Amino acid sequence: MIYNRVKLLRTEKGLSRKELADAVGVNFQTIGYLERGDYNASLELAFKLADYFELSIDMVFSPRPFKSIAQELADAKRAAQ
Amino acid sequence: MIYNRVKLLRTEKGLSRKELADAVGVNFQTIGYLERGDYNASLELAFKLADYFELSIDMVFSPRPFKSIAQELADAKRAAQ
DNA sequence: TCATATTGTTGTATATACACAACAAAAAAT
DNA sequence: ATTTTTTGTTGTGTATATACAACAATATGA
Numbered sequence: 001m002i003y004n005r006v007k008l009l010r011t012e013k014g015l016s017r018k019e020l021a022d023a024v025g026v027n028f029q030t031i032g033y034l035e036r037g038d039y040n041a042s043l044e045l046a047f048k049l050a051d052y053f054e055l056s057i058d059m060v061f062s063p064r065p066f067k068s069i070a071q072e073l074a075d076a077k078r079a080a081q
Numbered sequence: 082m083i084y085n086r087v088k089l090l091r092t093e094k095g096l097s098r099k100e101l102a103d104a105v106g107v108n109f110q111t112i113g114y115l116e117r118g119d120y121n122a123s124l125e126l127a128f129k130l131a132d133y134f135e136l137s138i139d140m141v142f143s144p145r146p147f148k149s150i151a152q153e154l155a156d157a158k159r160a161a162q
Numbered sequence: 163t164c165a166t167a168t169t170g171t172t173g174t175a176t177a178t179a180c181a182c183a184a185c186a187a188a189a190a191a192t
Numbered sequence: 193a194t195t196t197t198t199t200g201t202t203g204t205g206t207a208t209a210t211a212c213a214a215c216a217a218t219a220t221g222a
Binding site: 057 | 125138
Binding site: 163168176186190 | 199202206207208210213214217218
């Protein structure tokens with residue numbers, strides 16, 4: 001199973017599933033499936049989503065659980081100084 | 082269609098399809114299909130392959146055709162100086 | 163050259179990604 | 193409070209990723 005941050009990224013942008021779905025050209029229910037982890041995105045959809053969020057694929061998808069955003073930010077701050 | 086560099090990376094390592102397939106846990110014919118562009122890898126397989134080659138996903142897969150290696154090396158050299 | 167390994171092709175079968183519909187539950191907006 | 197929007201659930205259908213088998217074509221190696 002591949003983990004993803006689709007829900008987090010989508011809600012941060014204040015988008016509904018329908019809006020995100022339209023932006024990447026899939027059915028709005030497909031976004032729901034991904035967010036709930038019912039199945040993985042195809043590689044093609046993964047690229048479209050990463051592209052839409054202007055992130056690299058591994059910022060959006062990962063074979064390992066993502067760190068929390070709090071952790072991510074703390075790490076980023078630590079790395080920067 | 083997603084482009085990939087699987088064949089290039091595999092042959093550079095001197096691996097047969099069977100060997101690469103075993104390393105990432107798929108049938109050797111699946112590697113053949115990917116190399117010929119018959120279909121895309123799943124996101125899961127894409128991660129395994131990128132992992133195996135110790136590269137990020139977008140070094141192995143891309144929604145746009147890859148630059149030739151010659152071009153890639155020339156660009157890298159240019160960027161470095 | 164002959165044997166062996168690798169690759170390409172075709173075909174069948176299965177699992178999974180995705181579309182689409184209907185409806186219930188929950189959240190948001192009025 | 194009630195209407196509207198968003199989300200979750202279930203179900204059915206289709207396309208595609210993958211497994212596996214058989215065999216032909218190529219390449220590799222002894």
